[in-house]
Amino acid sequence: MKIQAAKVIVTCPGRNFVTLKIVTDQGVHGIGDATLNGRELSVVSYLEDHVIPCLIGRDPRQIEDIWQYLYRGAYWRRGPVTMSAIAAVDTALWDIKAKMANMPLYDLLGGKSREGVMVYGHANGGDLEETIDAVGHYIEMGYKAIRAQSGVPGIKDAYGVGRGKLFYEPADASLPSETVWDTPKYLRFVPKLFETLRDTYGFDHHLLHDAHHRLTPIEAGRLGKDLEPYRLFWLEDTTPAENQESFKLIRQHTTTPLAVGEIFNTIWDCKDLIQNQLIDYIRTTVVRAGGITHLRRIADLAAIYQVRTGSHGATDLSPVTMGAALHFDSWVPNFGIQEYMRHTEETDAVFPHAYRFEDGFLFPGDTIGHGVDIDEKLAEKYPYKRAYLPVARLEDGTMWNW
Numbered sequence: 332m333k334i335q336a337a338k339v340i341v342t343c344p345g346r347n348f349v350t351l352k353i354v355t356d357q358g359v360h361g362i363g364d365a366t367l368n369g370r371e372l373s374v375v376s377y378l379e380d381h382v383i384p385c386l387i388g389r390d391p392r393q394i395e396d397i398w399q400y401l402y403r404g405a406y407w408r409r410g411p412v413t414m415s416a417i418a419a420v421d422t423a424l425w426d427i428k429a430k431m432a433n434m435p436l437y438d439l440l441g442g443k444s445r446e447g448v449m450v451y452g453h454a455n456g457g458d459l460e461e462t463i464d465a466v467g468h469y470i471e472m473g474y475k476a477i478r479a480q481s482g483v484p485g486i487k488d489a490y491g492v493g494r495g496k497l498f499y500e501p502a503d504a505s506l507p508s509e510t511v512w513d514t515p516k517y518l519r520f521v522p523k524l525f526e527t528l529r530d531t532y533g534f535d536h537h538l539l540h541d542a543h544h545r546l547t548p549i550e551a552g553r554l555g556k557d558l559e560p561y562r563l564f565w566l567e568d569t570t571p572a573e574n575q576e577s578f579k580l581i582r583q584h585t586t587t588p589l590a591v592g593e594i595f596n597t598i599w600d601c602k603d604l605i606q607n608q609l610i611d612y613i614r615t616t617v618v619r620a621g622g623i624t625h626l627r628r629i630a631d632l633a634a635i636y637q638v639r640t641g642s643h644g645a646t647d648l649s650p651v652t653m654g655a656a657l658h659f660d661s662w663v664p665n666f667g668i669q670e671y672m673r674h675t676e677e678t679d680a681v682f683p684h685a686y687r688f689e690d691g692f693l694f695p696g697d698t699i700g701h702g703v704d705i706d707e708k709l710a711e712k713y714p715y716k717r718a719y720l721p722v723a724r725l726e727d728g729t730m731w732n733w
C-alpha cells in the first residue's frame with residue numbers, strides 16, 4: 332500500500348483553517364489539521380514544499396516510522412511550524428489506519444475508557460454582571476464545567492471577552508489589534524468574580540479561569556491563593572512557561588490546580604513540569620504537539636505523576652483536531668477535561684463531523700476513522716484571509732504577553 336497523493340486545503344469559513352488530505356493507492360483518504368493561528372501559511376509551505384514530496388510512495392501503515400522520519404529527518408527539531416505539519420500527517424495516517432481497520436479511532440487506540448468526554452465552555456462578559464449571566468447561560472445549556480473570563484474595570488479589551496455570546500474569535504484583524512493590560516487591576520478583580528459566581532450558583536459546577544501568560548510567578552502564587560476558597564477546577568497559563576522553574580514558586584504558594592501547555596509542541600516542553608509535579612493538567616493537543624502518536628507519549632508520561640489531560644480546544648483548532656481529540660479523550664486513561672469552543676455554522680458545514688454535544692459532554696460518534704471530513708467544494712468558497720492574534724501592552728506602552 333502506498334501514499335498516492337497529498338494536498339493542502341486552505342479555507343476561511345469565518346476563520347482560517349489549513350487541512351492536509353492524504354490519499355492512498357487503494358482509494359482510502361485521511362484528514363489532518365495543520366492550522367497555526369496567525370502563522371497559517373508557514374505550515375502550508377512546510378507541508379507543500381518540504382513534507383509532501385517525502386510522503387509520496389511511502390507505506391501509510393507505517394505511522395511511527397513516518398513520524399520519526401519527519402521529526403529526526405528534518406534535523407531542525409521541534410517548534411510550532413514543524414510540529415503542526417507532523418501532526419497533520421500523523422492525524423491523517425491514523426484516520427486512514429482506523430478506516431482500513433473498519434474501526435472508530437478510539438477502538439484502534441485501545442477502546443473507550445468512558446462514554447462521554449466532559450467539556451468546558453467559555454462564558455465571558457464585558458463586566459461582572461454580564462459574566463455572571465453568561466455562566467448562567469452555560470449552566471442552562473447543560474455544561475458541567477465553565478471557564479469564566481470577564482472585562483476588568485479600567486482595562487480595555489481584557490483577554491477572553493468576545494463580542495458575541497457563543498463565539499469568541501481572538502484572531503480578529505489583518506494587522507494585530509493592540510490591547511492594554513494592567514496586572515494590579517486584574518488581580519483585584521478576579522477573586523471578586525469567582526466569589527460572586529460561587530455565591531450565585533453554588534459549588535455544583537466546575538469553574539475554570541485562564542490568566543493567559545500575563546502574570547509573574549509571585550503574582551500567580553497570590554492569585555492562586557486568593558482563589559482557593561472558590562475551588563477552581565484549574566487556573567491556566569498563569570505565567571509564560573519558558574522558565575519552568577518559576578512553577579516551583581507558584582506551587583509553594585497555592586493549592587489551586589494548575590494547567591499549562593496549549594502552546595507546547597513536544598514532550599520536552601512538558602517533561603520537567605510533569606516530573607516535578609508542578610502542574611495538574613497538561614493542555615497539549617493533537618495539532619500543536621505532533622499528532623496522536625506524540626500526544627499519547629505525553630499522556631503516558633503524565634499518567635505516572637497523576638497529571639491529567641486537558642486538551643486545548645479553542646476555535647483555531649479545526650473540527651478535524653476536535654474529532655481526533657475526542658477519540659483520544661475517549662481512550663486516554665488519565666483524561667481530565669476537554670476545552671470546547673463552538674465553531675460557526677459555516678465551519679461546521681465545511682467539516683462534516685460525527686461528534687455531537689449533549690448535556691455537558693461531547694461524544695465522538697461511531698463512524699470509522701476520526702469521523703471528520705472536509706467538503707472541498709464548499710471550502711473553495713472561502714478564500715484565505717490574513718488574520719492575526721492581538722498583542723498586549725502595559726499602560727505605559729511596554730510590550731507584554733497577550
Ligand code: EZ4
Pocket residue numbers: 368501541543593645646647670720
Ligand atoms: O488564546 O487558541 O484556552 N484557550 C486559549 C485560546 C488561545 C487561542 C490562541 O490561538 O487560551 O483562546
Ligand code: CO
Pocket residue numbers: 541543567568593
Ligand atoms: Co488558554
